[in-house]
Amino acid sequence: MTAILETRALRKSFGGLVVTRDVDLTLEEGETHALIGPNGAGKTSLVNLLSGTLSPTAGDVLLAGEIITRLPSHRRARRGLARTFQISTLFDSFTAEKSLVLALLARQGHCYRLGRMAGFSCLRDEARRLLDLVGLTGRNLVPTASMSHGEHRQLELALALAASPKVMLLDEPMAGLGGEETAKMIELLRSLRGRYTILLVEHDMDAVFALADRISVLAEGRLIATGSPADIRSNAGVRQAYFGDDDGD
Numbered sequence: 001m002t003a004i005l006e007t008r009a010l011r012k013s014f015g016g017l018v019v020t021r022d023v024d025l026t027l028e029e030g031e032t033h034a035l036i037g038p039n040g041a042g043k044t045s046l047v048n049l050l051s052g053t054l055s056p057t058a059g060d061v062l063l064a065g066e067i068i069t070r071l072p073s074h075r076r077a078r079r080g081l082a083r084t085f086q087i088s089t090l091f092d093s094f095t096a097e098k099s100l101v102l103a104l105l106a107r108q109g110h111c112y113r114l115g116r117m118a119g120f121s122c123l124r125d126e127a128r129r130l131l132d133l134v135g136l137t138g139r140n141l142v143p144t145a146s147m148s149h150g151e152h153r154q155l156e157l158a159l160a161l162a163a164s165p166k167v168m169l170l171d172e173p174m175a176g177l178g179g180e181e182t183a184k185m186i187e188l189l190r191s192l193r194g195r196y197t198i199l200l201v202e203h204d205m206d207a208v209f210a211l212a213d214r215i216s217v218l219a220e221g222r223l224i225a226t227g228s229p230a231d232i233r234s235n236a237g238v239r240q241a242y243f244g245d246d247d248g249d
């Protein structure tokens with residue numbers, strides 16, 4: 001297996017508070033890797049360090065073997081590190097298709113050339129293909145403001161996929177979803193397994209254990225375990241971190 005995203009002795013402090021403690025994390029190409037941990041363990045901070053929203057106090061981040069520690073977020077995105085983001089504030093009045101066409105234009109680097117009909121029709125076809133992929137077939141002309149929360153999450157995923165990413169960082173894709181929507185999102189992420197490298201930060205343990213090839217566990221900023229779902233389920237240190245004793249189920 002090839003490491004596509006790596007951290008080496010990655011550390012982040014806010015004053016005297018260390019939120020990321022010398023973390024060595026490796027994502028193998030094509031895996032779905034879940035990052036879990038109790039509230040305040042440092043999951044979001046680590047994702048922010050990976051995406052470039054935060055700068056580390058020490059250590060390095062490598063993408064496909066190259067050090068990207070000092071690159072800003074947008075340059076990491078250009079190199080293939082995609083992160084889902086909240087679309088509701090950005091694209092409220094746009095249709096799903098228009099939002100995706102803009103994302104595709106940004107990837108291709110020739111923005112504002114919508115007048116070129118052949119190019120536009122090709123982008124529209126690609127936008128519809130992505131909408132099909134995330135289960136939004138036929139919703140292309142619906143303004144994002146009229147979509148449900150679950151559909152927003154699906155569209156966020158399509159927007160991340162529009163960048164043809166090497167790695168996708170998904171920060172709580174199930175947050176705020178109802179039971180049916182969660183089941184749909186699990187199916188959708190399952191359909192992407194093996195085709196993309198995914199770091200999944202998620203509190204929904206059913207989703208984590210259904211989807212992850214490997215799981216890493218953070219506690220108080222430290223990576224305390226990495227392994228298969230079965231390894232993690234039976235790891236006493238993980239139970240201790242979550243439940244404070246060895247009797248957690």
Ligand SMILES: Nc1ncnc2c1ncn2[C@@H]1O[C@H](COP(=O)(O)OP(=O)(O)OP(=O)(O)O)[C@@H](O)[C@H]1O
Nearest residue numbers: 014017018019037038039040041042043044045046
């Ligand atoms: N900008 C900041 N300044 C100071 N402390 C911060 C900052 N961002 C995060 N923290 C602290 O870092 C620690 C880790 O927070 P983080 O949000 O990364 O954890 P988390 O595992 O994502 O938590 P949750 O599961 O509750 O979302 C917390 O103690 C938090 O208060």
